[in-house]
Amino acid sequence: MKDLLSFGLVVFTGFFAIMNPIANVPIFSSLVEGADQATRRQISRRATGIAFLIVLVFVVLGRSIFELFGITIPAFKITGGILIFFVGFEMLRSQRSTVTHLQEPHLDENIAISPLAIPILAGPGTIVTAMNFVAKGGTEHIAIVIGVFAMMCVLTHAAFLLSGSIVKRLGNNVITVISKIMGLIIAIIGTSMVIDGIRTAFGMVGRATG
Numbered sequence: 058m059k060d061l062l063s064f065g066l067v068v069f070t071g072f073f074a075i076m077n078p079i080a081n082v083p084i085f086s087s088l089v090e091g092a093d094q095a096t097r098r099q100i101s102r103r104a105t106g107i108a109f110l111i112v113l114v115f116v117v118l119g120r121s122i123f124e125l126f127g128i129t130i131p132a133f134k135i136t137g138g139i140l141i142f143f144v145g146f147e148m149l150r151s152q153r154s155t156v157t158h159l160q161e162p163h164l165d166e167n168i169a170i171s172p173l174a175i176p177i178l179a180g181p182g183t184i185v186t187a188m189n190f191v192a193k194g195g196t197e198h199i200a201i202v203i204g205v206f207a208m209m210c211v212l213t214h215a216a217f218l219l220s221g222s223i224v225k226r227l228g229n230n231v232i233t234v235i236s237k238i239m240g241l242i243i244a245i246i247g248t249s250m251v252i253d254g255i256r257t258a259f260g261m262v263g264r265a266t267g
Contacts (some may be wrong), residue, residue, distance in 0.1 A: 061197055068190050068205045074243045075144070075182045076209055078216035080236035083229065084177060086220045088168050101217035103169035105210040108178035112187050112206050116199060119188045130192050131258035137185035138250030141243055144182040148240025178213065182243070189250055 089097050115122070123133065190202045216223060224232070 061201060064190075064194075064198060065201045065205060068202055069208070070242070071186050071190070071246055072183070072206055072209045074239045074246065075141070075186050076178060076213060077148075077236060077239045078209070078213040079223065079227070080148075080232055080239060081177060081213065082216055082220045082223050083232060085173065085217045086224060088173065097220075098218060100169045100173070101214050104173035104178060104217075105214045107170055107174035108183075108213075109207060109210045111175065111179040112184060113203060115184050116187050116191055116202055116206075119191055122188075129258075131254045133185075133192065134189060134250045134254030134257065137189055138247045138252075138254060140185055140247070141182050141250060142247030144180075145240045145243030145245075145247060148243065149237055178210075186246070 085101070089100055092100070122128070123130075187202055187206060191199045194202075227235075
């Protein structure tokens, strides 16, 4: 039980860092600027719901996807770790997303699908993180990952609904600092995945030649 609780805490930390509900608030606010509260709620609910379904598919079918494309665990961890590291690195350089620099932003409820659900909430980094957590886990680990991600979607939905108040209370400077801290955590997670992937690869080679 203690191991599962520790695993759940690690999963929550990973998802919170990669999704970063607070740092995504200004992006959401800029995309729904001028919309009434009902429209904001609908877009937020749709975006978080679609993001949950996308990650759910990859979590449940992760092993089948590996087998279908012949992907090994070490290769996935190393490649995914590099990808996640660069996501964190871009956040540290204040290049979190080009969505905030749209040339002609306009209100369209399809923004719930893109760019909100994909790639902001359920982008490559989020998917890789989720699949990494269940790569070698059992049913309990898969359930924990799904439950924690559902929790993160609820927190993100709440943050989006309170976006106006959050921006006013915290200010852009505080949100930027939070984003950079999350970027550092994400970069560390990516590095750990690469190290774990290399160790696993050498272990497989050792067993094959032993």
